[in-house]
Amino acid sequence: MSSAATRTAQSPAEKPAPTETPSPTEAQAPESQAAAAQTGETQAAAVPAGPADLRAAVDYADYRLVPARRPWRWVGTVLVALGVAAVAWSLATNPRWEWGVVAQWFTAKSVVNGLVETLKLTAISGVLGFILGFILALMRLSASPLLVSVSWTFSWIFRSTPLLVQMLLWYNLGYLYEKISLGIPFTDIRFFEAQTTTLISQFAAAVLGLTLNQAAYSAEIIRGGILSVDQGQLEAAAALGIPAWRRSTRIVLPQAMRAILPTAFNEIIGLVKGTSIVYVLAYSELFYTVQVIYNRTQQVLPLLLVATLWYVVITSVLSVFQYYIERHYSKGAVRTLPLTPLQKARKFFATHAPASTTGPANTAGRK
Amino acid sequence: MSTTLEAPASTRGLVEITKVRKSFGTTEVLKGISLTVEPGGVAVIVGPSGSGKSTLLRTINHLEKVDAGFIAIDGQLVGYRVKGNKLHELPERDILKQRTEIGMVFQNFNLFPHLTALENVTEAPVVAPRPEKARLSQAEARERGLELLGRVGLRERAGAYPRQLSGGQQQRVAIARALALDPKILLFDEPTSALDPELVNEVLDVIRELAKSGTTLIIVTHEMGFARDVADTVVFMDQGQIVEQGKPQDIFTNPQEERTRSFFSKVIEPAFNI
Structure with missing residues (x-):
């Protein structure tokens, strides 16, 4: 489907705290961005008399990217974590391991x-x-x-x-x-x-x-x-x-x-x-x-x-x-060369440090 | 673009190939080839695949041993020494020495992927045994390497690994590598065949410059337009034999042999005015 539905609008001028702003409906998006639609996008213009809401002639540059949710990954993670915890628990508490x-x-x-x-x-x-x-x-x-x-x-x-x-x-x-x-x-x-x-x-x-x-x-x-x-x-x-x-x-x-x-x-x-x-x-x-x-x-x-x-x-x-x-x-x-684990860790802490919240990737990653 | 050749062009790089034969198993790929390339000359070998062009090129620096016949460079036999009426095969070390006077550029570049562009160029001058010349020190080789990379327009990519370069850039590094030993003769084995069409010219331009430098060039290629531009002699080979050779304007416009004519009619598109 149209990617507009999965993205949330974000105006660069007023940058609110990362609260969940309601996504604009597909009908709204092209309307509010009508000005942007006229710049370039010859392909859209070449389509004769198509319904207006099918044209993707919106400039998405200012939109914030929200990663797709992966619920099954969470389920898997929880199950494995439980298994690991169980093994660790038995290792720690079974007195016969001495x-x-x-x-x-x-x-x-x-x-x-x-x-x-x-x-x-x-x-x-x-x-x-x-x-x-x-x-x-x-x-x-x-x-x-x-x-x-x-x-x-x-x-x-x-x-x-x-x-x-x-x-x-x-x-x-x-x-x-x-x-x-x-x-x-x-x-x-x-x-x-x-x-x-x-x-x-x-x-x-x-x-x-x-x-x-x-x-x-x-x-x-x-x-x-x-x-x-x-x-x-x-x-x-x-x-x-x-x-x-x-x-x-x-x-x-x-x-x-x-x-x-x-x-x-x-x-x-x-x-x-x-x-x-x-x-x-x-x-x-x-x-x-x-x-x-x-x-x-x-x-x-x-x-x-x-x-x-x-x-x-x-x-x-x-x-x-x-x-x-x-x-x-x-x-x-x-x-x-791929990053070494040490470099990866440094990069992780550098990008996830609370002081430096810039760019859309950070906001998404912190949630 | 200045050349750095020491000897006058007329005394360097005479290639004489005499009645060379070579078989792989039961297939005879070279059937008595004789060819002379004058010092500083540019010979372009063309012909259908499997005609023995690459094998002939590889016999010139003894990568391929001939079964019969001989090859001489400036009167000196390649791979053998005459003693009495016998030909003694040269030890590896002497063959390596001879090879340092014959640069080779391969279809697949064969750059050393774990070395940078500059290291590729400086490796041989530092370690290869050369006739009448000392090995270069690392510092000298580095300076010379940078100069050569500059000559092929890649000085600023000296630290890049081959995989970080485009095909055309890789082949230019390979040419710089071949030049690093100041060879009398340069062999090009289909230097542009592995390249995207838009990268072909950057390599051909470098070879064009070399053609003016007084180094003897022997080039196997399928680029007919380039052959016509750059060659003194065009050699047409088919089925292990030289069918015809001559000046490019003669052989392209007025081939004498039927096989030559039919080959050119297939590879030269009339729409392109070459």
Whole structure:
């Protein structure tokens, strides 16, 4: 229908407090704005003998905009809010969650030590895994059939075996190979030799297992990102005489990052929690630590909650990093970067501050 | 608009293409092409799609390796070195050096979207290995980049990312980028084919200016009016062969070959007096 019905008139001269002024009826509007109707609007004038109230030849510039009402949005909001409140209420009031116990153990020294171990495992195997994954991805994309097949086989094996099995296998490597030595193959020359069991500690087995597994997955992620970059980019760079390494690091990778980052952060967040699997090696990271504690105190759920909350904290911090890193790499990919949450908040408070009520949008937003 | 070429035009940018053949799989797209473009000359290659024009252009800077025949620039083979009676393929680094003397402008611009217009222009002079010339410092490259952007009329858009520019502006940045290495030869691969009609002229005007500068230009285009304006030589290609070549006034008004005649009768609208 005519938009005049949904708008309220507002004369710029006398600006009353935002009370609900009655909307002019459709019949009234053109009449009162008869003068405006005569300026311009050749289209309306060209219509022969049409009924006067059908012509939209009114200048609406001074009208105030009233956003459409969305009652169902309110209903939905209320329902969801009720649900959230119910969950929060039960979490807060059900004594069996034992929040006191949670609080007591949350910053306990043993738990914090476990947390540090978890972060250490994540950081080391994450970084090493992605470095190895990058090399594997380049191998897979190279022209050499040998490199391609080695890379493919690596990913195939490590993606096919359960992480748990890999972990136990690395830890028990001493059973398969008593000694590890570095020397010239097929000769007796050895530069270095050690007992496998002394070399592969729990930590080493954990890092080895997590890194190799991570490398197999990140290789595919990085390869996908590189493939997503238009071939024309490489061509243009080659035509300009830009050297191969620079082509990869300056032209291809920054563009590939856009495709790599979301999945890579998925992987890293997965890795944070994936480190809990090293409990099979009795390695005292976060998860193993709380297990040891609840086996002693029998407060199973509260202690699992302690570990969970820490995982939530780590994931949240990583998500913030992800947001800003992704934003950095979207430079040039979008015409204007979207506002950060911080900028949005600032803008919200700037436009909704009671002191600065100018413009129609404010009046509408404040209601 | 001043040129900044060091050597006299007559000694720079002679392109000799000799009996070049190239196949993709079982399709032979270049069937023994020979073409000479004089230093400072402007050759415009026209012909139906799939006639091998773009492939020929891409063999000149070795983006496409030829199967047979050879290409020489100022007497120097592209991509190979003669040793005894053998042709040794050049290592990547030397090919890159050769390419810095041959600028290329692509149909789809191929600007680096994550770099600003200025960064697009300054990237190569800072990192590319060049024969007998040192790499530019960031500051020098910046100054030169701004000058070149000014030359294509985009100095004030130096900080814009390619996606913030119109198609015509992007292609002008791409031309500035190709000029940043002071090439002897510029290759244009259908530079206006991806542009809206009203943006075509701003790009063609820049190329017209370049045509006067003494740089050798080899242009693949479908803009016949432009070809007639700017070309010394018009080359008509069809099915991987050069059917006919000559001065624009001859080839457009009085083509000798039937294939040329029928092609021009289709692409040149008689209503437009080109």
